Amino acid sequence: MGIPTVVDRLIQQSITQILSPLFEPEFSDNSYGFRPQRGAQMALCKAQSYISAGNKYAVDLDLEQFFDTVNQSKLIALLSHKIRDGRVISLIHKYLRAGVMCGEKLEASAHGVPQGSPLSPLLSNIMLNELDKELSRRGHHFVRYADDCMIFCKSKRAAERIRTHIIRYIEQVLYLKVNREKTKVGYVQGMRFLGYSFYVRKGECRLSLHPKSYLKLRAKLKELTGRSNGMSYSKRKQELHKFIHGWIEYFKHANMKSRLSQIDEWLRRRIRMCIWKLWKRPKTRFKNLLRCGLNKEVAYMCANNSKGYWYMSNTLNLQQAMSIEKLRRAGYPCMMDYYRKVAS
Helix, strand or coil: CCCCCHHHHHHHHHHHHHHHHHHHHHCCCCECCCCCCCCHHHHHHHHHHHHHCCCCEEEEEEECCHHHHCCHHHHHHHHHHHCCCHHHHHHHHHHHCCCEEECCEEECCCCCCCCCCCCHHHHHHHHHHHHHHHHHHCCCEEEEECCEEEEEECCHHHHHHHHHHHHHHHHHCCCCCECCCCCEEEECECCEECCEEEEEECCEEEEEECHHHHHHHHHHHHHHCCCCCCCCHHHHHHHHHHHHHHHHHHHCCCCCHHHHHHHHHHHHHHHHHHHHHHHCCHHHHHHHHHHCCCCHHHHHHHHCCCCCHHHHCCCHHHHHHCCHHHHHHCCCCCHHHHHHHHHC
């Protein structure tokens, strides 16, 4: 990751705004990353259309450390085909070879395109547009989002043949590295693309949540509901709403009602755990449990219980005191509420 200075960022953004209209018409219709009026959801829809049409086997290409291994000479040669002003080419070349500061040490950048600059997405698309051209020339069905690329085929044998040929092209013509272990060939069901998985039902391709995306979701929610992160009630609600809203907006096309119900149940338990810890003293717990509707005897026994926070969060008394509706009224988010709203 390279973070350019303010002046460099301004200049690179200016170059990008001038060059994008020149290169945009040459880019493939099957390329969706870092392009105007295009996004991940459109790439997924395109992939679904190919699979529903019978292309149920795929080559899942994995370019090893793409941004770090771009051949700068090859990239400059591609730029020179379109850009006639040598000063612009020279300036871009200087940015590529400027190096990066790691602490107080300057490290050379003889290869690759620094991530984090306004110019790098355009340069990556210019380089990978050559891959798009080759795939189109061979008549393959493919979808590419930045360096994530899937090629769809009618049979596994065809997919294996394409994998062999396209790896040779990438390494010998584009001088990029392919991670052969992670470049998979097989039936599309279960393959990961942009955080989603595919599955086929009655001949139609549908989207589901990939297991890795599910694990990342749990990890982030666990971080936000950590009982030792020092968040106040309002701060935790705000962060949960912000994260859940953004996450659901991205993954709203996946069929995941059962998984979200499980996550919601687990999330409510973690929220109860955080609230129980914030109440701290038995006196405070007793008073708050009475406010939540428990009778005095049950509230007293619960408030003076010495069991751990996680254990208490799953007891029937706390589930009644902090039910789904009460947590919802208190302002805590429910993932299924968001999902029903945006997926309907």
